[in-house]
Amino acid sequence: MKRITLAALALGTLLLSAQTFGAVRPQLTRIVAYAADKETPIEVINESQETYLIQSWLEDLKGNENNLPLVLTPPVMKIAGKQEGKLRLVVLPAEIPQDRESVYWLSIQEIPPKAKDNENNKLVLAIRSRLKVFVRPEGLDGSKAADAVKSLQWDVERDGGEVWLKATNPTPYYISFGKLELKAGGANGTTLESKTVMPAPMSSQRYAVPKSFKGKSVTLTYSAVNDYGGETEVLNTGVRL
Structure with missing residues (x-):
């Protein structure tokens, strides 16, 4: 599913309402990933009663999303109300600097459920969380x-x-x-x-x-x-x- 499509869905929900809240958030404020690890889990929690979709992606500090030395899965995930989900980040060790940290941005965009017919006065904002991912090569203490x-x-x-x-x-x-x-x-x-x-x-x-x-x-x-x-x-x- 294209991010532009999800953004359009979020905007449509945004125009519905008078009450606002954010539902889905990452458990941490920053991520530290070590190249020596098989993968780095990123836990996300849905604090609402509703089922949400989330879309996640990575960028470097210049906003580039292509050819990054990281793999993030799944790019789109469904999380039921009051449940937790887990993203998985894999570092490609050979493609990162070996003598210093690298830093990337992780964006997590929540996609709220469509408002019901009897909820015309309700606004559900689609919140985007953005946090830094620090990647450390093997041997960096x-x-x-x-x-x-x-x-x-x-x-x-x-x-x-x-x-x-x-x-x-x-x-x-x-x-x-x-x-x-x-x-x-x-x-x-x-x-x-x-x-x-x-x-x-x-x-x-x-x-x-x-x-x-x-x-x-x-x-x-x-x-x-x-x-x-x-x-x-x-x-x-x-x-x-």
């Missing part, structure tokens, strides 16, 4: 992933009147920020807008500094999200912008 944020090196760059904070990540892990804030004096911290962009393994990433902080001595506060969706230790460092 996952126990060290949460400490990767401690290895970040921070520098200030100036370019065309703009100020940037550059995070250099010397580790083989992606770093997903929990906090990324600047604070000057006694003011509350200001979250950097681009904090959702991850420093890639063995690479650097720049973060734009708000103009109100230019020329000031500030405190940079940051943390990462660990494999279980929790926050790592919060770190602080002084920076002159």
Whole structure:
């Protein structure tokens, strides 16, 4: 079944109503898949009383769905009310980088049942969950992933009147920020807008500094999200912008 067809069905349901809820959700907020494992299960739960279809697919960080080194099954699944389902993710070990993590997006689109004739005033939203899939090659020790944020090196760059904070990540892990804030004096911290962009393994990433902080001595506060969706230790460092 084509995703465009399922989206059209979801939109038709969306136009029906006055009451909204999401029914199907993944049990975890992120997935960690090891190439050494035969497969990685992804558990999904339907919290409603109704039977739902779900459609699932993978993309890389640029939105490409083709020729990925992962296999996800089934692409379409039916889950009865108050029941759980399981997706299966298989890594193709020879096709992933062998010295660092890879990251992909997993989308899970719920397709609600068609409204009954006596439910004309009911709206059931078709919710899409999107979560990161971290893929680790054989030999990469996952126990060290949460400490990767401690290895970040921070520098200030100036370019065309703009100020940037550059995070250099010397580790083989992606770093997903929990906090990324600047604070000057006694003011509350200001979250950097681009904090959702991850420093890639063995690479650097720049973060734009708000103009109100230019020329000031500030405190940079940051943390990462660990494999279980929790926050790592919060770190602080002084920076002159």
